[in-house]
Amino acid sequence: MKIYVDALHQAKDSDSIKWQVGRIDLKIYDAAMGPYPARVRIALAEKNMQSQVEFVPVDLLQGEHKAAPFREKNYSGTLPLLELDDGTYIAECTAITQYLDTLDGAPTLTGITPVEQGLIHMMNKRAELEFLDAISTYFHHATPGLGPDVERFQNRDWGLYQRDKALAGMRYFDGIFQRRAFVACDFFSMADITVIGGLIFAGYLDVTIPAECEALASWYAKMQERASVKNRITMSDPPSS
């Protein structure tokens, strides 16, 4: 449960940033099958930090994430949630990924140059807005979602509208993959993970990749071969004796 990082304290010179050696405990509240938890699990594996984190399962079907004790930790009632060793909570996949990725002073998922950072954050947000969040809204509003005890307010028309938006988003990302290998830059980034999250969520539902989106389908087939994506669910299994 310990992570050794070149981080914690930073001493800033005029033109250099140095991260001093520190030691941090990480705890992640999530649900192994969840598409949003998948985003942080994939990021952890890409950063090779997966064995150093304690996972705390949260019962989505019982609405544990919407109940008061959890919302004390994360007002928005969403998974995953990161807890640091000093009791600080960091919610939201983008924020958690930004934290994890910069911890060792060598970001690989969120970009180094300002342009890389800008493009990755743009495409990450676009992947949420036009695809993953749209699928999630469809699930929670136009399907039984997590069940009547959890889905206290549903708006079916809005859910169906968002499903159509997600399908348009698939066509948009198909166009991207006709031209390049990754979503934001010429390397795998947080934005790719968010599109993968959308495809994982779509795969649980009746939202299939349109037949003509061959570039998107073949990109996803390739991504599913990445160890970080392939092993995301078993990552939190207790070690077999």
Place this chain on the structure above:
Amino acid sequence: MKIYVDALHQAKDSDSIKWQVGRIDLKIYDAAMGPYPARVRIALAEKNMQSQVEFVPVDLLQGEHKAAPFREKNYSGTLPLLELDDGTYIAECTAITQYLDTLDGAPTLTGITPVEQGLIHMMNKRAELEFLDAISTYFHHATPGLGPDVERFQNRDWGLYQRDKALAGMRYFDGIFQRRAFVACDFFSMADITVIGGLIFAGYLDVTIPAECEALASWYAKMQERASVKNRITMSDPPSS
């Protein structure tokens, strides 16, 4: 229209990041009164870059941002949009702010340490989700919004639900300001700007700060005195002769 920055190219050593001197042209497509454009205008002023940017007005009431020529530049059809001198487009306020803030190698709005970056991105997203985006959805779905030619699909129930969510968000941030001076850290950041954006948008509508939210109201009064907030609309005026 020129910005001189210690950026553009980066040379990375084992423990230091050096930004070399470069020169970048910036163009921002926006609308002076818009709450989302305000976020980037405030960020520009906080970074003291306001006089070095060319602003290109986009006609929201004519739906110029939803028409094909603009959506070629930004698929989501949202303002503001940043164009770099090489024709690269960066959309989404968070992404634009991340770009602008890291351009001089001395971020002040998005955090330096991993924890600062994580907390700022979390609270920035929370301010969108629970407040600014909720107000925006209310405006576009449960009021005439930008008019019938632009608002082609409205869902009144969803808009009203989001208005209530925004009011709850105001109460949440009021609680924050009862305990501390800024949204995410002990300094002014991107997350504060996003809450300000929500309060600007609410101010255009009938969504007033609940009387009991005194900490929020007095925080906003203080924020409105910041030059970056006060001068955001006139920032793009042509210089008087």
